[in-house]
Amino acid sequence: MDLPDHDGLPVHLLAGCFNNTSATYKFYWFLALLERVELGQREIPKRNLFAAMIAHAWYTVNYFKVSFGKQDKLQEAINQIKNLEQLTIDADRSFIFKQLASTNNKTTLRELRYFNSEVPHRFLSPWFRAADAKAAYAASQRFENQSIYALYADHIEINPAWINYLQRHARILKNFCYWNLAVYLQAKNPNVPDIPNKLIKLPVRKALTEQRKFWDIVLGELGSVDCIYTNKRLTIGDYAVEHFLPYAFVSHDLMWNLIPADRSFNSSKSDKLPPLETYFEPYFNLQRSALEVVQQVAPKHKFLEDYLTIVPHLSLFEHQRVLEQLQPLATIARNNGFEILMPYDRI
Secondary structure, eight states: OOOOOOTTSOHHHHHTTTTTOOSSHHHHHHHHHHHHHHTTOSEEEHHHHHHHHHHHHHHHHHTSOOOOOTTOHHHHHHHHHHHHTTOOTTOOHHHHHHHHHHOOOHHHHHHHHGGGGTSTTGGGTTTSOTTSHHHHHHHHHTTGGGOSEEEOSSEEEEOHHHHHHHHHTHHHHHHHHHHHHHHHHHHHSTTSSOGGGGSSOOSSOOOOHHHHHHHHHHHHHHSOEEOTTTOOEEBTTBOEEEESSOHHHHOSOOGGGEEEEOHHHHHHHTTOBOOHHHHHHHHHHHHHHHHHHHHHHOTTOGGGGGGGGTSSSGGGOOHHHHHHHHHHHHHHHHHTTOOBOOGGGOO
16 A cells, blocks of 8 residues: 655655564554654653553454564563563553553563664664664664654654654554554464454454344244253353354354354353364254254345355355364464363363
């Protein structure tokens, strides 16, 4: 995507900031910088920018478990800081920022300072030879080539010529950054679905009200079904709609991954991954029964189309074909660190 032009500003240099990236640092540094500039800040403490980098990447690493690559220290720092500061995986971004911007924990501060040698001067590489940190600091303080900011020991100073542009086009610049970040992370996670929707924590997850109506049709026709985890008899009004493969991995609400489950079990299951050797058979039988019922009672139901994302035709919703679709997803989720649902978790 192209950035808005501006007479007198080398926008093409800004557009080149994400070329030849080998880690996520530059993406999150720029997001942190834009956030501070939108708040009207011109002189920005580096510590605040490093804290904001952690806060912006927090949910992607901790909740969705997207890999940043073995060499990426941002992911490693997040894992360390989560324990050091006793932060939860779904902590609010503003809360994480405030915690890290004010912490006195020496180990946390050391984790944040690591990025000082990796990010601030290297981001300016399109403007001048930033590999030489000392020269980059000197050149930036002269705003050579209209560099976007000047570097100092403990803070950066935004070039006044850039402030209006950054504030006016902040939304486009964020989209540009997220688009490049998504491309970068998709290459690191080629088999992980829906990377773009795993970069930002949604304010509220969508309710599954319409999906529940689908299962109400099934339960209305069959009278009841058994929870595949607890064997509890489920009836209309007395079940939860749950994601078979964790939402945090698939990042969608497609019907083939939604099943009715025991309410209390659904709460304890959380984002654990059900082992297919134990649960695929009952999952498949339940889904096949649902398809047969809805095709007969409501053959034009909109959610029937959801199944076409894993089989080319509803008549091909077959045991082996569906297993071949789910098995790779379950393996990738497990490799990415999703906890396995163990027998002792069963009620």
